[in-house]
Amino acid sequence: MRRIAVLAEGSLEYQRAKTAIGVIRYGADVGDQVVAVIDSTHAGQPLDQALGDPGGLGRGIPIVAGVATALDEAPDTLLIGIAPRGGQLPDSWRDGLLVAIRAGLNIVSGLHAFLGDDPELAAAARAHGVTIWDVRRPSDELAMRIRAGTPHRPGSHAVYFCGSDCNVGKMTAAFEVYRAARARGLSVGFAATGQTGILISGRGIPADRFISDFLAGAVEALTLEFCQEYDWVFVEGQGSLLHPAYSAVTLGLVHGSAPDLMILCHQAGRTHISGYDVPIPPLPAVRRMYEEAAGWLKPAPVVAVAMNTLGLSDEEARAAVEEAGRETGLPAADPVRFGAGPIVDALLAHTEE
Amino acid sequence: MRRIAVLAEGSLEYQRAKTAIGVIRYGADVGDQVVAVIDSTHAGQPLDQALGDPGGLGRGIPIVAGVATALDEAPDTLLIGIAPRGGQLPDSWRDGLLVAIRAGLNIVSGLHAFLGDDPELAAAARAHGVTIWDVRRPSDELAMRIRAGTPHRPGSHAVYFCGSDCNVGKMTAAFEVYRAARARGLSVGFAATGQTGILISGRGIPADRFISDFLAGAVEALTLEFCQEYDWVFVEGQGSLLHPAYSAVTLGLVHGSAPDLMILCHQAGRTHISGYDVPIPPLPAVRRMYEEAAGWLKPAPVVAVAMNTLGLSDEEARAAVEEAGRETGLPAADPVRFGAGPIVDALLAHTEE
Numbered sequence: 152m153r154r155i156a157v158l159a160e161g162s163l164e165y166q167r168a169k170t171a172i173g174v175i176r177y178g179a180d181v182g183d184q185v186v187a188v189i190d191s192t193h194a195g196q197p198l199d200q201a202l203g204d205p206g207g208l209g210r211g212i213p214i215v216a217g218v219a220t221a222l223d224e225a226p227d228t229l230l231i232g233i234a235p236r237g238g239q240l241p242d243s244w245r246d247g248l249l250v251a252i253r254a255g256l257n258i259v260s261g262l263h264a265f266l267g268d269d270p271e272l273a274a275a276a277r278a279h280g281v282t283i284w285d286v287r288r289p290s291d292e293l294a295m296r297i298r299a300g301t302p303h304r305p306g307s308h309a310v311y312f313c314g315s316d317c318n319v320g321k322m323t324a325a326f327e328v329y330r331a332a333r334a335r336g337l338s339v340g341f342a343a344t345g346q347t348g349i350l351i352s353g354r355g356i357p358a359d360r361f362i363s364d365f366l367a368g369a370v371e372a373l374t375l376e377f378c379q380e381y382d383w384v385f386v387e388g389q390g391s392l393l394h395p396a397y398s399a400v401t402l403g404l405v406h407g408s409a410p411d412l413m414i415l416c417h418q419a420g421r422t423h424i425s426g427y428d429v430p431i432p433p434l435p436a437v438r439r440m441y442e443e444a445a446g447w448l449k450p451a452p453v454v455a456v457a458m459n460t461l462g463l464s465d466e467e468a469r470a471a472v473e474e475a476g477r478e479t480g481l482p483a484a485d486p487v488r489f490g491a492g493p494i495v496d497a498l499l500a501h502t503e504e
Numbered sequence: 505m506r507r508i509a510v511l512a513e514g515s516l517e518y519q520r521a522k523t524a525i526g527v528i529r530y531g532a533d534v535g536d537q538v539v540a541v542i543d544s545t546h547a548g549q550p551l552d553q554a555l556g557d558p559g560g561l562g563r564g565i566p567i568v569a570g571v572a573t574a575l576d577e578a579p580d581t582l583l584i585g586i587a588p589r590g591g592q593l594p595d596s597w598r599d600g601l602l603v604a605i606r607a608g609l610n611i612v613s614g615l616h617a618f619l620g621d622d623p624e625l626a627a628a629a630r631a632h633g634v635t636i637w638d639v640r641r642p643s644d645e646l647a648m649r650i651r652a653g654t655p656h657r658p659g660s661h662a663v664y665f666c667g668s669d670c671n672v673g674k675m676t677a678a679f680e681v682y683r684a685a686r687a688r689g690l691s692v693g694f695a696a697t698g699q700t701g702i703l704i705s706g707r708g709i710p711a712d713r714f715i716s717d718f719l720a721g722a723v724e725a726l727t728l729e730f731c732q733e734y735d736w737v738f739v740e741g742q743g744s745l746l747h748p749a750y751s752a753v754t755l756g757l758v759h760g761s762a763p764d765l766m767i768l769c770h771q772a773g774r775t776h777i778s779g780y781d782v783p784i785p786p787l788p789a790v791r792r793m794y795e796e797a798a799g800w801l802k803p804a805p806v807v808a809v810a811m812n813t814l815g816l817s818d819e820e821a822r823a824a825v826e827e828a829g830r831e832t833g834l835p836a837a838d839p840v841r842f843g844a845g846p847i848v849d850a851l852l853a854h855t856e857e
Contacts, residue, residue, distance in 0.1 A: 364750060
């Protein structure tokens, strides 16, 4: 069990603080506790209010202005809880990291720039006997693995959680469906492909950090391994096939994981790719993109829609879920708000056909 | 002008010695001369015979057994002329590289594993005042660039050379169409995206070596730069959308270069993805894949087919080109054997519409 202080400086909004929110929401599943969140721009506010989570996520966790203050909560780990565009360490964070290291905290980072390779931080970590875990550093074993096209264990079902955009709730949907499937006694594994998923589950691959030539190979290795252990393997999706910057990552995941079934994840009201002038087409068209792309190598139907209804009233949320179901002709659910049952049902129904 | 010895140990067959053949075929365009090819398994044979090139490519260039013998031809550069699966330096090449470095040859390598990072080779290079150019090392400037979605200069035309598989002749087709377009007085640039293209043109990006998140960003930067300089920009394609290992690289190139038009490249008689149990569908289906994937962000029609007819008689080659044209309803050509004229015509016709 870790006591985690999450560094989320200047980024404590629901849509941007992905890693922080994921660890707060699901960390307890693996015994982790978030004891403080660091953000000088929201210091002193209640965390649940700053996040604006309708379920009161973060209630009781203090927001503090800096690492030094966070030490009052006796953390043993400092987690870099946001992912800045480009993945570099802002210079302004260096002091806070050094304070944490000198206080004996282990550092966990999902940045693209590896903190363990920073001479000053690495030297400080050595001097103070703490570890720096760069979650995005590919393992030597997988860093240059070429995909072989090996079939999964017969009887296993790989499920890819695909999305209309980045940050629409793919990881959250996968976690919620995973919990619901486990609760029904299914043999199910969560195959993390992003830093937050890896942080929470303690396992997985930092897909977007792999060299393009070896991305599908690493995803294949992860999926094959999980398919040996579990009957159901939920592969966390990344990006979107229509994302102007990250579509390559997405296709590497789709082809690398070679899913049998897919779940389409979308945020109600999201009309454009975040940060780009790219409209998101209606859900049936997004579904077709994924089915076409998967089908270039192995057919994989989308069997349900997972809606993220953040910011809507319950009534609006219910309408959005119903509309997604009507539009696609598929079972739809908001797994966070209304439960993942219909999605588990859809997966099971499809394999019984 | 460089005098190049090409190390192609154990790989001197037409289908595998991509880099060697590319440099022999097009190096003279930029003043490079291949003075020896090293392959102990073919030493003493005429190179054109070992390659089996119908046009006599390589005639007069000696094949020698090792680097020491190649020094008789007074090279100033040793080029690692093959790309082994996985991209690592085989241990058996180390001696030859050290001999070359000690003899004052600069080293040019397209391997995934960077020779400049090898302590022994780097120390030897320093001691003997030679350079090690790792062609696949991304520039610092582009290594972590996120694609912005910036439109190309109005009046410029980006053309993506897409393929049914790896190694079907995308680079060769792009070079031949480039030469033909230049000969007609068009303003045209060759935007290299692989090690051989970079070696020959002296410029470009090693697309498959980029971190997946930043691949499209680097390709965009390359394309934008070329579109500033040229009216026609021929973007060298990589892999294939239906390649089990490399499809992510391909989609990053398609979306990153945001082409206006595409040329479909295929090798006559290739029925499966090389090395995989994945059938290549008929050309109209391959065409649709590319048009669909490009169209997720920006429509780009395939306007011609470039056929590679290696190993066929002229008569068979002519039949294969005609069949490709009939099947797709598009202009088709074998740019190496019969000239790239029809493809240049197709590009021009499409922009005049």
